[in-house]
Amino acid sequence: MKKLTGRAISVLLILALVLFGTGIYTVRLFEKGNDWALYFSRLNSGSSGVLHDRNGVLLAEFSRSGSFYAEDELTRKACFHILGDYEGRTGSGLISTFTEDIKDYSIFTGTTHSQDYEFTLTLDSYLNRVAYESIGEDREGCVLVCNYKTGEVLCMVSLPSTDPLYYDPDPPSGTYINKCLGAAFVPGSVFKLITSAAAIETVSNIWDRKFFCEGEGEIAGVKIACVDPHWTTDFRTALSNSCNYAFAQIAVTVGQDNMKKYVNQYGFTQRHELNGITTAAGNFETGYMGDPELAWAGIGQWTDLICPFALLRYVCAVANHGTLVEPYIIEGTEAKTEQLMKQSTADTLHEMMRFNVTDHYTDERFPGLHLAGKSGTAEVGDGTNNSWFTGFLDDEDHPYAFVVLIEKGGYGLADAGAVANSVMQAAVRSN
């Protein structure tokens, strides 16, 4: 028996392994408990939350009995990016962003209990559906609509999207990025709006200048091409015709210091926040540029990148006489205002953008909307285009600004412009 019982000590070896493992677990818990706990617990805190759109449509609801999304599939897909999901697949999204604020962790107490909440979004899920369908699932891009007088974001859609109810293990790339907020793109001609503002402020004889374009021109020996020859244009018609050569010369005249100054001042290179969701910063060359580079940068190429949300802020400010009402998406958010640009500059640009439509795009494309806008078709560098259309309604009852981006093909006015029209028609009809 003594022999046998001596061997029983081997059980203690297993016991030692159990204690050793428990020790390792405890150390890891102290090290990483914060990350572990907050990752899922913020969504599973025992509190409950409800998110409605501005018309009372249920978008998301979670409580101890479960978590739910909107009832119909189209709404779930169209609102996927702004809401995010309960599992945290999207980095941003209101579901996870909110709950982040209301959770706290310490090893002693674990996560502390949060409060129940109910939020109404300024979003109109109907507009999201319209925007989603007018881009269509075979294309990629995003749509943003905002009330420039109040700052309410009415529409925010990003494609490709997914149905959060059904997990797709192999989604198309970009599915989990909210392109409205979380990414920056080559702007192309919509960037001329910024170059224009800089010119209005810094080039005193800008209205007297005449530009001559034969379909292409040279800046310091480097060719700048236009789609068509624009012949003789002035500042106003250069914008409405979107003459690259003219804007290349304007950018060079404005100079790189001024260009950099205004791009920064208008908020294109900074990150912004939309109810706690941090947006992507854009890019504008910070190093020295020669005239050809500056010329390309001035027409939205070179290393330029802008986030659709930053462009939305900019057109909101233009529409609202230079005063930006900072966009928000949760009802009841205190709207901050900021003088983004001089009122005179904004009003001048406003008038020029309206002129773009009356002179070039024509009101027939946007029946009844009284729209001011600017299109853009940017070369991405991989042979594809980003087509943009941005602008606003010059309409006291429907003060809406918008940004439409369609990636990988299409042309600014024909494609993005058509989406903008459908969404704005729907916005005017329903509000």
Place this chain on the structure above:
Amino acid sequence: MDALSFWDYMLILSKYALVIFSFIVIERSLRSMLSEKYDNEIWAYIRSGKERIPVYHWENLLGRSASADIRIYAPGISGVHAVLSRNDKGQWKVYDVFSRGGVWINETQAGYGGAPVHNGDTINLAGTRLGFIELEEEKIGRLEKKRSVAGSRVFPAVTLIWLTLFQGALLMQHLMSCEAEYAGRISLAFTAVIVLEWFCYTAMRMINKSGFELETLAFFMTSLGISVAASSTPEDMYKHAILVIASVFLFIILGWWLRNLRRASSMRIPFAMLALALLGLNLFAGNSIFGAKNWLTIAGYSFQPSEFVKVFYVYVGAATLDRLYVKQNLYEFVAFSAICVTALALMGDFGSALVFFICFLIISFMRSGSIATVVLAVSAAVIAGLMAVSARPYVAARFATWGHAWDDIFDKGYQQVRTMSAAAAGGLFGKGAGNGWLQSIVAANTDMVFGVVSEEQGLLIAMSSILAICAIAVFAVRSARHCRSAFYSIASCAAVTIMLSQVALNVFGSMDLLPFTGVTFPFMSRGGSSLISCWMLLAYIKGSDNRREASFVVRPAEKYSRWEDPRLQENNSGNKAGKAGKAEVKKS
């Protein structure tokens, strides 16, 4: 922040109270099991010259080696020479265990099958003459009275009161958080456990048994299991309460069965057959839930045969000392183990296969003392494991995920990361019973139960549950040296090994320190098969508790020879022993 209501204060207070109660329960149980004196029983004496050597066990090794129970230094005596053993009826026998010099009882040679020895007989080991003094019942009784009684310093009733307070506080937390329709069922389940534990305690006291630490710790973990069930499946509380009662009932039945050593050890072969039949049935008629085909449905009731096979496996693995020196017995056991582990691996239940394998290592090491056997077994298992990994891609996938659960939180790391997150969210004191979220995840109340307890009751109580198993393990090892028979020592160590392995695989698997294999946590995980098997395994440990008047599985020493006329008994068993002896010789 809103002002805290009365119930908020009660919740906070109860969280701290639960930790204090659980620490007291564990501390008192540990102190009672480990600090109280553990005296040997004395069954007989061996006279060697002028020296009188006490015989402490029913099975004693005689020989020259340092590990012999009765150490005899004399020329011609082998290191391991003979086994002196006693049966339930007080009859003694001497077995020659392959000694060089041979064994004689009063000039008659005792073979491998053993020869009876009586008071006053001379045991001749290779020429060295030893006297055998059998103790009369009265004398045994007098010696027994000198031993310390279990539970004399740490009163088990007081520990049980603390446990009851713990359960009460837990129930209160549930009543504060549960839905009204379930309040009745949850209260009933908790009440059932409290009544059951006090009933068991009273019954034990009535038969003069005072060792109740093992049951207390088991009831402690069972209560946590009920709490987990109340959070995850409150609609099933009646069923759970019935399962707890059934488990404790089977614990008592198995304990009672183990009281008689000969009865117990004679059933090893039938139980081995039963185990193989269960595994076979499972393999061919089982259904698969969550990947492993380890479920069997009979008449609408689903259960996991592998859980019951654990109980049989320990039973088959245990052996009396005389059998340990017959190599053939070990080979048979190795073959039996290989079949069990292979069958489990074929079912895809790699967690259980691993638990069996660790248990096999401990049993075979205890039986043979051979490190070489262990090394050989481990190498064989590693090879088999590698083959399994290459044959079953999902096993390989689990290994690939191991340590990288956070890289794949929606698929392969799904359960681990959620367990970790919820466990961390609980902090030291937890969110309170019923306030967690992990319980809503699939298999949370079985494979991830440690996470659920960590979240709802906090790290400290989750640790207490590990500590409770460790306390049982330390006690089993301590008891192993005082057992009457090797059968009880081995069974108890094997049972506790299964519990420890399950703790390790369950906790470290769900926390991504080991591959996630889906093994249950003893007593806590929901599921009838697991609960029943754990309580039955506890009966083995109870069988090793040889403190005076401690365990109902161990018969009081002084009552043995009262039963029957020794003369009549001698004839019967003499014949039987003779037959068995012959068979044994043939085999070896």
